[in-house]
Amino acid sequence: MSAATRADTGPAVTAGIGASVPKGPMIDMHAHCFPCISQAEARAVDAERAPWLEVAAGGESGHIMLGDKRFRPVQAQLWEPARRVEMLDAQGVALQVVCATPVMFGYGWPAERAADWARRMNEHVVAYCAHSPKRLKALAQVPLQDLDLACAEASHAMRHGCIGVQIGNHVGDRDLDDESLVQFLVHCANEGIPVLVHPWDMMGGGRMKKWMLPWLVAMPAETQLGMVSLILSGALERIPASLRICFAHGGGSFAWLLGRVDNAWRHRDIIRQDCPKLPSSYARRFHVDSAVFDEGALRLLVDVMGTDRVMLGSDTPFPLGEQQIGSLVHGFPGLTAAEKARIMHDNACAFFAIAA
Numbered sequence: 638m639s640a641a642t643r644a645d646t647g648p649a650v651t652a653g654i655g656a657s658v659p660k661g662p663m664i665d666m667h668a669h670c671f672p673c674i675s676q677a678e679a680r681a682v683d684a685e686r687a688p689w690l691e692v693a694a695g696g697e698s699g700h701i702m703l704g705d706k707r708f709r710p711v712q713a714q715l716w717e718p719a720r721r722v723e724m725l726d727a728q729g730v731a732l733q734v735v736c737a738t739p740v741m742f743g744y745g746w747p748a749e750r751a752a753d754w755a756r757r758m759n760e761h762v763v764a765y766c767a768h769s770p771k772r773l774k775a776l777a778q779v780p781l782q783d784l785d786l787a788c789a790e791a792s793h794a795m796r797h798g799c800i801g802v803q804i805g806n807h808v809g810d811r812d813l814d815d816e817s818l819v820q821f822l823v824h825c826a827n828e829g830i831p832v833l834v835h836p837w838d839m840m841g842g843g844r845m846k847k848w849m850l851p852w853l854v855a856m857p858a859e860t861q862l863g864m865v866s867l868i869l870s871g872a873l874e875r876i877p878a879s880l881r882i883c884f885a886h887g888g889g890s891f892a893w894l895l896g897r898v899d900n901a902w903r904h905r906d907i908i909r910q911d912c913p914k915l916p917s918s919y920a921r922r923f924h925v926d927s928a929v930f931d932e933g934a935l936r937l938l939v940d941v942m943g944t945d946r947v948m949l950g951s952d953t954p955f956p957l958g959e960q961q962i963g964s965l966v967h968g969f970p971g972l973t974a975a976e977k978a979r980i981m982h983d984n985a986c987a988f989f990a991i992a993a
Contacts, residue, residue: 926950
């Protein structure tokens, strides 16, 4: 990043809250926002399932709502871009890529209704980023339940201020190996549209009743399911290698269980029937973010994926995200300065075609 560009993208990262701030320019490629959706706007789409924002008196906190039920407590930087930029300044983050909170996806609605909702949500997110366009960049959402509408919205969003798309890892019972979803990824590859895959609507049902178990156990499994589905189905043999696709939360449990998948491929013909190559040979078709919160986990992630396939991602501004952005990568002694620079900046520039 040139001195001029660094001046444009905010304060030098040695400023702010002191020595705990990682040194060097940082691009955080996984963060969320939630627009000020009114209850009336949500109710017009789906009275029970369309989310809206309830802001508390004073405007510092609020709740994401589903119908009349509180879904999640949230803080002002989720909907106030000025507050977000204040946080970026304090933590020394040059640029942050923001996307919808997954509860906004709307994949269970009729396709035309979801397409209209996605267009409006994308306009909201672009407007959020317009507050500070050199510090905030937007990812779009799409009506993934309909191939044609999803492709159209992805392309439209790229022409109107977005730098990529975020999708969920499944649509109902259809995983990423579903032919419609594969063809959406083919479209993104052909159009040069980067894709972030985020787990949502987690498996497990009533078995995971408390302690946030769906987020702690099922969410990593959902991400691994998406990645392994693409591999074992043979979909990656049909999707152009030019596809830039990243999986959130360090790829969930993928890196930790890839050896199990390889072992099954070697010893069971039903695993090999659609997958012509050893599953681990496809691993570096994927990117992942760095949100794994543990040095041992980061070491394995880098060993499996490569330092050119891991990007800084914080999952802010939620409590399960990295509270001091970049601290894990910055403080990890198992990476060289050049490798840290790749993860914290260079890889995201290449993935999203951001000018360095």
